Amino acid sequence: MTPGEHPDGELSDLNIRRALVAAISRADRERAGQLLDHWAARHGYAAAYKDLLEPALKRIGRGINSERFSLAQAYVAAKVAEDMLTKSAGLLAQNSEPKTVKGPVVLGNAEEDFHALGRRMVATMLRSSGWVVCDLGNDVPAAEFVDKAIEIGARVIGVSAMTMTTALNIKEIRRELDARGLSGRIQLAVGGAVFLVAEGLCDEVGGDGTAPDMLEAPHLFAELWARGERGEDAR
Amino acid sequence: MNSIQRLQCLMAGEMADRRMFTMPLSQYGAALTGCSLEEHYNDPAAYARGQTAVRETFAPDILFGPLIVAAIGEAFGSKARYFDKGPPVVSTPAIEVASEWNGLPFPDPDRHPRLSYLREALRRVVAEHGREVPVAVLLVAPIDIPGLVMGLDAWLETLLFDRPAAEAIMRRVTPFAAELANRCFADGAAFVVWTIGFASPGFVTREILQEFSRPVLVDTLARVHGPVVLHHLEFPLVANLDVLSGLPSVAGFVLAQGDNLKRARRLLGADSILLSGPASPWMRRAAAADVEAVCRKTLENRRDDPRFILASCKGDMYIDTPPANIHAFRKSVEEFAGDRR
Numbered sequence A: 001m002t003p004g005e006h007p008d009g010e011l012s013d014l015n016i017r018r019a020l021v022a023a024i025s026r027a028d029r030e031r032a033g034q035l036l037d038h039w040a041a042r043h044g045y046a047a048a049y050k051d052l053l054e055p056a057l058k059r060i061g062r063g064i065n066s067e068r069f070s071l072a073q074a075y076v077a078a079k080v081a082e083d084m085l086t087k088s089a090g091l092l093a094q095n096s097e098p099k100t101v102k103g104p105v106v107l108g109n110a111e112e113d114f115h116a117l118g119r120r121m122v123a124t125m126l127r128s129s130g131w132v133v134c135d136l137g138n139d140v141p142a143a144e145f146v147d148k149a150i151e152i153g154a155r156v157i158g159v160s161a162m163t164m165t166t167a168l169n170i171k172e173i174r175r176e177l178d179a180r181g182l183s184g185r186i187q188l189a190v191g192g193a194v195f196l197v198a199e200g201l202c203d204e205v206g207g208d209g210t211a212p213d214m215l216e217a218p219h220l221f222a223e224l225w226a227r228g229e230r231g232e233d234a235r
Numbered sequence B: 001m002n003s004i005q006r007l008q009c010l011m012a013g014e015m016a017d018r019r020m021f022t023m024p025l026s027q028y029g030a031a032l033t034g035c036s037l038e039e040h041y042n043d044p045a046a047y048a049r050g051q052t053a054v055r056e057t058f059a060p061d062i063l064f065g066p067l068i069v070a071a072i073g074e075a076f077g078s079k080a081r082y083f084d085k086g087p088p089v090v091s092t093p094a095i096e097v098a099s100e101w102n103g104l105p106f107p108d109p110d111r112h113p114r115l116s117y118l119r120e121a122l123r124r125v126v127a128e129h130g131r132e133v134p135v136a137v138l139l140v141a142p143i144d145i146p147g148l149v150m151g152l153d154a155w156l157e158t159l160l161f162d163r164p165a166a167e168a169i170m171r172r173v174t175p176f177a178a179e180l181a182n183r184c185f186a187d188g189a190a191f192v193v194w195t196i197g198f199a200s201p202g203f204v205t206r207e208i209l210q211e212f213s214r215p216v217l218v219d220t221l222a223r224v225h226g227p228v229v230l231h232h233l234e235f236p237l238v239a240n241l242d243v244l245s246g247l248p249s250v251a252g253f254v255l256a257q258g259d260n261l262k263r264a265r266r267l268l269g270a271d272s273i274l275l276s277g278p279a280s281p282w283m284r285r286a287a288a289a290d291v292e293a294v295c296r297k298t299l300e301n302r303r304d305d306p307r308f309i310l311a312s313c314k315g316d317m318y319i320d321t322p323p324a325n326i327h328a329f330r331k332s333v334e335e336f337a338g339d340r341r
């Protein structure tokens, strides 16, 4: 038995919530998966995601920012989300329901930035929420972001930058979008630890929007996608 | 008293004329001599000239060999990206998944050009200053090596979800890490500093710390023939010191700016050297008066602790750190000694 679990093994919803946070904290991916299955059996996978996993990840996300959770735990949290996606996608396929596909979007680290971990977790989270993500990796030149977005018809480019110096390189992507007359139609999402500490940095580098963590990323991308469809340049 | 004599006092648990102080001013040497970072990271003679300038300008009690962790990645075949104004980083890891470790050739610490640069630069600094000033070299503990060879996320993935593979990797990496440290001791290093990111609460869970990181450290440190100082890398470390105390060959710990030093001393006992002070990224932007105040407060906290060294934490000092901030660091130590008399 682990903290948050009931002695007789029967889990109430409240206990499952606690047990899930505890399992992810122990980096116990398997147990986290079992708990989510347990919930899904009662309430369905959509509810398991929305009512169970998301609140747990929120708690963990807050902990990471305050240094109460480790990189390892954050990594496991993203994996658990990915596992859920795989399972529920499998179920959807079985029921032959049409799966809603969002995107595609382009993602990458700003030029000269090599902080892959956060970007990969954002990619995982977006995919778990049904987005098709083209991940260009580290150290991506401005023109490459824009070329790729045009090539695949992406309305959102997501850029991750962890240091002040590399965040300023995002300005070049904005210049590129402006020069090609694409601002508004292709939206620029920015994020990374430095955006949490440097106020006004998103505006300074020409971002259309930012989100503090992987959990908020799907929401931000949805909002920006809608704006992109309207061709809205809100800056 | 010279710095070697201060260190002898410290080891004996006696108070010297003043506190020892140090900062890794590795790149900063290039800034002082006006050398490009490209030359600094390739030419051992240019590197050594930088440390001479550091000693003449700031007189720290410990000098350093090159802080170039990415070179260890390069030695395994990773590609590094070099910058005009900062240290290099691994840009493309040599391998992507755990299974590729099997066929991976390991570098020879005597022959690989990047390791030869590192060691030759160390030898030159030792030859020129080693009689008066201890020279340290910063390497990474075996638990941090895979991050430089396969990337941080692939290493986390392996460690979390394929423990036997992680252990197999360590069986190969451990002798290499010990050997590299031992060669550096033979080159004259007074200390080898090892980053232990993968033993810190910011990186790993307690389970990984206890079941994986500690046993690996015990095993490797037992093969090392000189004093090793363990370095917090990025996040506070004190929460894990209960598990990290009593390791063989460990002379001390570099702790983070926010770490509770009283608690650290309690957990480690009286014999361990403690090093801590302001973090290099913070010193880059702070006002000189604030640097002095933080140093002063830290010295005050360790007033009766003979085995404390005031040291900047996190990484190498940024080359655009105002010299006044580094002088303020040094001044705090000198004035604190004046007050004590």
Ligand code: B12
Binding pocket: A071, A074, A112, A113, A114, A115, A116, A117, A118, A119, A121, A122, A158, A159, A160, A161, A162, A163, A164, A165, A166, A189, A190, A191, A192, A193, A194, A210, A211, A212, A213, A214, A215, A217, A220, B086, B087, B088, B089, B090, B151, B152, B153, B234, B281, B315
């Ligand atoms: C690991 C790490 C590294 C590793 C990266 C390895 C890897 N494969 O990722 C290595 C060793 C390479 C590294 C190098 C450097 N680093 Co570093 N690094 C870190 C560290 C410790 C953790 C970063 C991390 O992975 N966090 C965990 C992830 C999950 O969080 P995250 O990245 O913030 O991402 C989340 C959110 O920000 C958000 N998000 C991220 N991207 C995006 C994008 C979008 C569109 C959205 C919506 C959201 C979003 O969602 C993510 C998940 O929730 C931080 C310390 C810290 N406290 O953050 C320093 C830190 C980021 N590094 C820093 C520095 C200075 C450097 C170096 C310059 C050091 C040096 N002197 O060499 C180099 C620069 C390398 C480069 N040019 O990119 C500084 C940045 C300071 C600043 N604000 O300017 C930090 C803050 C450390 C510090 N306190 O000084 N680093």
